[in-house]
Amino acid sequence: MKLSTHLTMLLAGAALLVAGVTARGASVVGSKHDLNTLAGVSMPDKQVCLPCHAPHNMPPANYGLSRLWNHTMPANTYTLFDGSTSVSTWNGTGTAPKYVGLDDVSRKCLSCHDGTVAVDSYGGATDGTAWAYSSSGTTFMPAGYQIGGGQNLTHDHPVGLQYPGLSTDGKTFTPGGYDKNPLLFSKTARPVTLDTATTTSGTTNYLDTDGNPITGVGKIGFGKLTVGGVSFANIVGCGSCHTPHDNTYRFLVVQNTGSQLCLSCHNK
Ligand code: HEC
Ligand code: HEC
Ligand code: HEC
Numbered sequence: 275m276k277l278s279t280h281l282t283m284l285l286a287g288a289a290l291l292v293a294g295v296t297a298r299g300a301s302v303v304g305s306k307h308d309l310n311t312l313a314g315v316s317m318p319d320k321q322v323c324l325p326c327h328a329p330h331n332m333p334p335a336n337y338g339l340s341r342l343w344n345h346t347m348p349a350n351t352y353t354l355f356d357g358s359t360s361v362s363t364w365n366g367t368g369t370a371p372k373y374v375g376l377d378d379v380s381r382k383c384l385s386c387h388d389g390t391v392a393v394d395s396y397g398g399a400t401d402g403t404a405w406a407y408s409s410s411g412t413t414f415m416p417a418g419y420q421i422g423g424g425q426n427l428t429h430d431h432p433v434g435l436q437y438p439g440l441s442t443d444g445k446t447f448t449p450g451g452y453d454k455n456p457l458l459f460s461k462t463a464r465p466v467t468l469d470t471a472t473t474t475s476g477t478t479n480y481l482d483t484d485g486n487p488i489t490g491v492g493k494i495g496f497g498k499l500t501v502g503g504v505s506f507a508n509i510v511g512c513g514s515c516h517t518p519h520d521n522t523y524r525f526l527v528v529q530n531t532g533s534q535l536c537l538s539c540h541n542k
């Protein structure tokens with residue numbers, strides 16, 4: 275490798291580091307996921323994390339969900355994009371080949387966003403101790419922010435399906451033509467294009483606007499679930515495009531300028 279190439283990569287790395295530091299300033303505090311900002315909701319001690327995470331005593335109904343999940347979960351069955359249904363258990367099943375069901379993170383999002391459970395409905399402790407916060411909630415998701423209303427996800431970008439070409443363990447990708455290698459997803463703010471020279475070898479890179487490869491700067495989040503004893507770690511879900519805490523790009527994992535979020539998966 276030429277020295278100039280090394281230098282370019284070094285500089286690109288430094289720029290990424292700076293961008294990373296900037297992004298860290300973005301927080302859930304004061305964002306739309308800080309329920310203190312939502313009219314009608316009164317959070318004890320102006321707490322931010324509580325509607326989603328329990329400090330102690332995760333509600334027994336949420337055992338099996340990770341991340342000390344504290345929000346009340348509906349036992350809803352959702353109609354997925356292809357018309358199949360995802361059962362109300364945490365490990366959904368589906369009928370069509372690629373659609374296997376909703377991962378846990380998507381279910382967590384929908385516990386507020388489908389509009390059936392109040393956003394300020396959360397547990398925390400059931401033993402009645404003085405510090406035990408819990409709320410059955412009275413404020414529901416405002417209409418403009420509802421996703422999957424009526425438990426219908428057929429009008430939304432597909433979720434609950436396997437990413438084409440990605441192995442069930444989510445670790446290897448076989449290029450198929452329509453979809454990009456999600457293992458090399460870029461988190462830079464610049465539009466990305468596919469390095470067509472490498473598509474057939476399975477080592478596809480994304481190129482920045484100067485044509486330089488962007489590698490290893492962030493990956494798409496895929497949901498995990500188990501269906502009939504088979505573990506999937508390649509499920510497209512809300513977490514593939516969104517992040518719940520960082521509101522730099524209105525909770526998108528990357529900026530969508532020039533539709534670069536879409537182009538990160540779609541070979542269009
Ligand atoms: C609106 C809901 C919501 C709020 C509010 C929220 N989180 Fe989260 N958090 C999530 C979701 C969803 C996940 C991902 C869950 C999963 O992986 O199953 C998560 C994951 C996490 C994780 C583990 C994974 C990671 O990203 O590191 C930590 C730690 C965490 N949150 C801390 C916090 C803290 C601290 C606060 C308050 C300052 C907070 N969260 C506020 C929804 C929320
Ligand atoms: C505790 C309830 C709760 C959970 C859980 C939750 N949200 Fe939200 N979300 C809200 C509320 C409340 C709003 C803002 C509604 C308003 O301001 O009128 C919101 C707004 C949003 C917005 C719009 C942001 C903007 O700036 O316009 C996005 C995107 C979003 N949520 C995605 C998600 C995703 C993805 C998840 C799961 C990872 C999730 N939410 C989980 C309550 C929740
Ligand atoms: C394929 C990518 C993708 C997936 C998957 C996805 N979203 Fe979004 N979502 C977006 C984009 C793009 C926007 C528009 C963001 C903007 O313009 O700020 C958006 C906007 C939103 C908003 C703001 C209100 C609106 O209608 O614009 C909410 C709430 C939201 N998404 C929740 C969810 C939930 C819940 C899921 C999972 C069921 C989900 N999203 C799955 C890409 C996605």
Ligand code: HEC
Pocket residue numbers: 431432435436437438452494510514515533535536537538539540
């Ligand atoms: C995380 C990867 C990912 C991202 C990001 C993504 N998509 Fe998709 N998209 C998929 C997958 C997987 C499918 C379904 C598989 C297929 O159709 O090959 C799909 C399907 C679609 C479809 C076809 C739906 C049908 O009728 O079958 C459209 C249209 C689409 N996406 C548009 C978008 C747009 C617009 C964006 C940006 C807002 C976007 N996608 C972002 C992965 C993604």
